[in-house]
Amino acid sequence: MESMVACGIDIGGTKIAGGLVTSSGRLLYREERPTLAHEGGSSVVARAREFTGELLARAAREGFVPVGVGAGSGGAISGGRVVGATSLIKDWTGVDLQAGIIPDPRLRVKVDNDVKAMAHAESLWGDAREARCAVVVALGTGVGGAIVVGGQVLEGADGLAGHLGHVPVWPDGPLCSCGNRGCLEAFISGTAIVKAAQTRLAQEGREERLANASAVWDAAQGDHPWARATIEEAARAFAMAFRGLVYTLNPDRIILAGRLSNWGEPFRQLLWRHLNAELPEHFSRNLSLSLSRWGSELGILGAAALVLEEMVK
Ligand SMILES: [Zn+2]
Secondary structure, eight states, X not given: OTTEEEEEEEEOSSEEEEEEEETTSOEEEEEEEEOOGGGOHHHHHHHHHHHXXXXXXXXXXTTOEEEEEEEEESSEXXXXXXXXXXXXXXXXXXXXXXXXXXXXXXXXXXXXXXXXXHHHHHHHHSTTSSOSEEEXXXXXXXXXXXXXXXXXXXXXXXXXXXXXXXXXXXXXXXXXXXXXXXXXXXXXXXXXXXXXXXXXXXXXXXXXXXXXXXXXXXXXXXXXXXXXXXXXXXXXXXXXXXXXHHHHHOOSEEEXXXXXXXXXXXXXXXXXXXXXXXXXHHHHTTOEXXXXXXXXXXXXXXXXXXXXXXXXO
């Protein structure tokens, strides 16, 4: 079994990460290439296809048996096709990822939303494996999610279940990338945190530009009320959205992934403190919030899990 590998391709707005993963979830090799998202959907797919071909050739050269290719990307993906995307990749909506990514028709290919793919890895090898109901939430440039019930990633009617980033938190909240107001993503994505912090700085008459959300997180660890208020507001929005999800799903595990989860244990504790304060004991006693053990490798592992799952389970 260990000589079998799958190729996992994680297509993001700035980089395409690809790697070779064994059936036991070991990442053998990884590499990153620029997405060049401004060139548009068809050239991004062509670049991903070329990358995939090289990874498969590498696997064969090193004596592994490539069994398939999995690919994950942001946006709403249904039937192998991008049916709704944010503006991260130009002309991404409408792209047939399933047909475009395949370099060899003899290989099995599966594509899905990137966070749903992550949930497949968590349910196969990670913390969702033992959970009766797990929610995976990825906090990055945007917010993505997926739900695992009894080891199965929830698909919904059209394969679109779990888009937690657009769960409404507040009717008059900030404008979201989806066009609505007050979604979770409009409070706790990297983009939203920078925007909210920048607004607070401007209100204090300060003009400094924040490089990214980590600059806000770092400032919030010191005596900087604008940063503390921004992070607190994001954590409160997280707690509100997840209070709704906990009442709906009664999960025993919430798994944090995405770039913001690199803020680590203090961030996890902050989110848990806010969420736990809003839940009655009978909803929280079997619930835990954890950080994904794979950090930034989860995207590649998830994509590979899409095809490895049928062989392992
Ligand atoms: Zn939204």
